[in-house]
Amino acid sequence: MTTQQNQLNALENRVTWRRRFSIFSVAAMAVGLLVVGSLVLTVGSVHIAFRQVWAILVSHLPLVNLEVNWSSTTDMIVTGIRLPRIILAGMAGAALGVAGATYQGLFRNPLADPYLIGVAQGAALGAVTGFLLPWTFLGGYLIPVLAFLGALVSVSAVYLIARVGKAIPVTTLILAGVAIGSFLISLTSYITIISADKMPGILSWLMGKFSMANWEQVGLIAPFLVVGLAVIFIFARPLNVMQLDEEQAEQLGINVERTKLILMAASTLITAAAVCFVGTIGFVGIIIPHAVRLIWGPDHRTLLPLAALSGAILLILADTASRTLFPPTEIPVGVITAFLGAPFFLFLLRRKKKAVF
Amino acid sequence: MIKLEMQGISLSYNHAPVVDKVSFQVVPGEMLGLIGPNGCGKTSIIKALSRVLPLRSGKIQLDGQDINRLSRSQMAKLIGVVPQNPLMPETFTVAEVVLLGRTPHLGLLRHESAGDLKIVEWAMERTGMSTLASRKIGELSGGERQRVTVARVLAQEPVAILLDEPTANLDINHQTAILDLIRDLCKERNLAVLIALHDLNLAAQYCDKLVILKGGRLFTEGTPRQVITAENILAVYGMNSLVYPHPENTLPVVLASNKADNRSNNSRISEK
Numbered sequence: 001m002t003t004q005q006n007q008l009n010a011l012e013n014r015v016t017w018r019r020r021f022s023i024f025s026v027a028a029m030a031v032g033l034l035v036v037g038s039l040v041l042t043v044g045s046v047h048i049a050f051r052q053v054w055a056i057l058v059s060h061l062p063l064v065n066l067e068v069n070w071s072s073t074t075d076m077i078v079t080g081i082r083l084p085r086i087i088l089a090g091m092a093g094a095a096l097g098v099a100g101a102t103y104q105g106l107f108r109n110p111l112a113d114p115y116l117i118g119v120a121q122g123a124a125l126g127a128v129t130g131f132l133l134p135w136t137f138l139g140g141y142l143i144p145v146l147a148f149l150g151a152l153v154s155v156s157a158v159y160l161i162a163r164v165g166k167a168i169p170v171t172t173l174i175l176a177g178v179a180i181g182s183f184l185i186s187l188t189s190y191i192t193i194i195s196a197d198k199m200p201g202i203l204s205w206l207m208g209k210f211s212m213a214n215w216e217q218v219g220l221i222a223p224f225l226v227v228g229l230a231v232i233f234i235f236a237r238p239l240n241v242m243q244l245d246e247e248q249a250e251q252l253g254i255n256v257e258r259t260k261l262i263l264m265a266a267s268t269l270i271t272a273a274a275v276c277f278v279g280t281i282g283f284v285g286i287i288i289p290h291a292v293r294l295i296w297g298p299d300h301r302t303l304l305p306l307a308a309l310s311g312a313i314l315l316i317l318a319d320t321a322s323r324t325l326f327p328p329t330e331i332p333v334g335v336i337t338a339f340l341g342a343p344f345f346l347f348l349l350r351r352k353k354k355a356v357f
Numbered sequence: 358m359i360k361l362e363m364q365g366i367s368l369s370y371n372h373a374p375v376v377d378k379v380s381f382q383v384v385p386g387e388m389l390g391l392i393g394p395n396g397c398g399k400t401s402i403i404k405a406l407s408r409v410l411p412l413r414s415g416k417i418q419l420d421g422q423d424i425n426r427l428s429r430s431q432m433a434k435l436i437g438v439v440p441q442n443p444l445m446p447e448t449f450t451v452a453e454v455v456l457l458g459r460t461p462h463l464g465l466l467r468h469e470s471a472g473d474l475k476i477v478e479w480a481m482e483r484t485g486m487s488t489l490a491s492r493k494i495g496e497l498s499g500g501e502r503q504r505v506t507v508a509r510v511l512a513q514e515p516v517a518i519l520l521d522e523p524t525a526n527l528d529i530n531h532q533t534a535i536l537d538l539i540r541d542l543c544k545e546r547n548l549a550v551l552i553a554l555h556d557l558n559l560a561a562q563y564c565d566k567l568v569i570l571k572g573g574r575l576f577t578e579g580t581p582r583q584v585i586t587a588e589n590i591l592a593v594y595g596m597n598s599l600v601y602p603h604p605e606n607t608l609p610v611v612l613a614s615n616k617a618d619n620r621s622n623n624s625r626i627s628e629k
Contacts, residue, residue: 014452015452237466241460247407247409247440248443251407251409251437253429254460298446
């Protein structure tokens with residue numbers, strides 16, 4: 001009886017300890033994001049002291065009256081140029097990290113990410129088309145809106161083609177995703193080649209950039225991101241259950257088809273939101289979830305928030321490197337994520353040759 | 358008394374009929390074996406009982422209530438299923454998978470309570486998995502994996518358990534160990550157990566009652582002593598056999614007949 005009691009306490013202790021560790025990790029990562037975010041605010045063509053950066057940020061809070069001992073230009077650099085750019089990069093990183101983790105969990109496939117099922121390619125085609133259209137009624141929103149529509153259309157096409165009866169088998173989904181993705185890439189390449197004078201703009205979008213970031217863009221994608229992330233976080237436990245096969249998940253009371261549909265819609269929404277202003281940025285959706293899983297384990301209730309926070313940190317750092325390494329030239333951020341991401345991925349594979357997933 | 362009752366159920370798979378007007382019932386504390394040749398409809402019946410395969414006609418009642426009226430989580434609280442080849446995430450620990458069994462009892466956002474953990478601990482204890490609780494699924498043997506699934510189903514606290522060939526691909530010692538466990542649970546928790554088996558000897562040793570299916574129809578039902586006979590085996594499997602009483606408990610034991618005239622008889626049947 002006493003050994004039984006001990007074992008019971010052991011399980012309870014283990015679960016409680018794990019939960020505390022998760023909460024602590026999420027909190028620590030959030031603090032890390034704040035520190036990294038404010039540190040990179042100091043970096044750029046003009047160096048601004050760390051204390052001054054915080055003073056400027058705090059002075060913009062309501063009900064705060066600080067003695068202003070900095071120029072309005074400094075304020076403009078921090079809050080008008082660098083801050084929206086950092087926030088946009090952070091939001092894109094969070095979205096790509098969470099979307100990658102969700103697609104991987106949903107399809108029980110370690111390779112699943114926004115690129116595998118055609119979402120990113122659809123967004124790219126939409127955006128590139130936008131560069132060539134003479135329409136002006138949408139102003140600067142033409143490209144993001146078309147990117148968004150492209151992502152939705154391509155994921156719907158993949159979904160409908162892959163559907164067999166009432167279900168979407170993983171193999172047909174990935175085959176359809178790869179086929180449609182390749183088809184969309186060929187269209188995008190064709191459009192890029194015939195675009196003549198617009199080619200440089202298109203190419204820089206395709207490689208990912210944050211140089212045009214502003215508060216308007218932040219405000220436009222933030223609601224989509226918040227809603228998408230909230231939905232995904234709420235469905236973290238069903239996503240855990242779906243790591244068993246679909247039949248077992250159904251027998252445990254999960255409405256599998258509905259859960260898949262909701263999670264697919266939410267991750268497509270945040271992918272499109274991430275991609276529409278900043279272009280296609282690879283490797284974040286695959287590296288971040290794997291790295292988090294290796295350290296914290298496969299429970300989506302911990303994995304998803306940590307993927308959001310670490311994705312944000314990674315992309316903020318990558319973007320900072322992109323704008324500060326070779327000034328005034330900006331290296332496309334997609335180039336940096338691929339340059340760092342690919343070796344990191346190989347390192348992970350070497351270190352843990354068996355089940356990474 | 359919460360019994361599981363099939364009333365004239367017919368099932369089809371991709372429009373091909375596989376089960377035709379089958380009726381029988383499983384009562385609490387009773388282990389009912391479903392036997393018959395491959396393709397006779399055993400798996401389809403288990404899928405229908407867990408609502409994975411829709412009924413073409415007929416009715417399934419649990420405690421006098423049509424199971425189609427139940428919500429998914431109500432179903433999951435009443436009926437637990439051990440599928441034929443359950444897929445499990447390799448990086449989850451045993452305790453994490455068994456905890457998933459509490460899903461139907463939890464809301465979308467609620468964490469597992471101390472009570473849930475107590476049930477999970479009991480389920481692991483009862484299946485002999487306590488010492489392996491923090492082991493990864495990928496490190497387990499086939500027999501241990503099967504026990505994890507049984508523990509996960511126990512954590513659901515169902516009133517009925519359905520098992521589809523739980524002994525397939527296991528060594529003989531693990532086969533008897535898992536069936537011993539299921540029979541003990543059936544008796545001590547008063548569970549209604551339906552178990553599809555293809556090994557006639559295991560079915561005869563462990564089940565209280567057997568239902569023999571042939572070509573999607575119910576051929577016969579009764580206790581192992583009543584239905585495991587050479588005549589029935591010839592009629593259902595087209596094979597001559599010798600049926601002896603087990604030296605320890607007199608339950609029927611089936612041996613394939615090796616006589617030359619039986620073999621020719623056999624090949625004649627397989628040729629037709």
